[in-house]
Amino acid sequence: MVKQTKRFIPAGVTKLDEQVARVDTNANTVHLASGEELMYDQLVIATGTSPRPSETPGLEGPEYGRTVHDFYTLEGATNLRDALANFTGGKLVVNLIELPIKCPVAPLEFTFLAESFFAERGMRDQVEITYVTPLEGAFTKPVASKELGDMLDSRKIALEADFYLERVDADEKKLVSYDEREVDYDLLVTVPLNFGADFVAESGLGDELNHVNVDHYTFLANGTDNVFAVGDAANLPTSKAGSVAHFAIDVFTENFLDHIEGRPMTHAFDGHANCYIESGHGKAMLIDFNYTTQPLKGKFPVPGVGPFSLLEETEMNHFGKMMFKWIYWNILLPGKDLPLPAAMSMAGKIEVDA
């Protein structure tokens, strides 16, 4: 899982490991925390988004890493691994605090995998699992939300919806919402609030969560003509997911080459996302959607054939996810072409009224 970044930096690119203090978009200058200044003709911000547990009262404290966990850092994930191995039963609560987060399917995926893990250990009946979310249902878009909600039901996982967390009471082991509902836990797995980099706010480029305000189709930062934000750093109304960054970069590259030559940008990103959701028991599902089309059922990538099934749990989807590990490190990260178009396709999908 852990690899050196060095091998992914192409020749001719200088990599500086420095903190950015702020960007002066009027003077086309990046101010580093070290005091050094970098001038630019074009600036591409790709500083992502990060979990910030300190933003939620009561979340960080002596119980963090003991009965309260997150899995978005190596330390968090290994602590959680040990906590699950030592869990003898009780209330497991998975809480998504607020969207957007990076990899929005991850909390559901964790929930399914935890259910499968306890079933395999023969202790499923000793664990009460509850999924607590600020959304109205298991997921945001109606068709996927229903399918995923049914999957929670069939696994006897309780859903606590419309739960907007105000604070965690780590001593009493409970979550408290703004409308004063409470959920007790023995083991809490939380997805903390996600924030973009602080320099984004310092530079006047961000929204309330420090994600860069950009044009949703070209990623040009609002109020500038030579600053772009790509990937999770941008406030696009779609998933903060690797697949989105991948498809977006295909479109961005074409536009950027035009832009630096002074030509108009003629390509528009459609918000395409494509995510596997591991559902445990050796199966996974796959979702494919964009800004305007919600995840639908069907076959992918070859219409009518697959081999992958959209919004349906299959062993083939799980196999696809396993294969994807290799594709990720060897094709996607080095920037090689993946034979999948950036724009979402309706071919092979079943349209529904929802």
Place this chain on the structure above:
Amino acid sequence: MAVTTIAGADIHVDDDGFMTEYDEWSEDLAGELARAIGIELTDAHWKVITFLREDYKEQGETATLRRVTTAGGIPTKELFQLFPKKPARKMAYVSGLPKPVGCV
């Protein structure tokens, strides 16, 4: 997309009843929409509605709860008291704005 009549005005709404045309909204309409979901508007409600309407005009999208709290200065706790259970949706509904986009 459908047209419905509320308080004598024809308005365009989506499948969930959220208004889709910014300019079709009026203060009288807000009172009717609020009553339809069991809310009697007070000055505190109007502060929220006014912020949402103005923010939408500038930003082109319906403000999130977080934005109403940080940019509008109204505590989240208060939003849950004013628009119980589903404040983000209810605020948008009464303010005649599109249903907030659930980020995915």
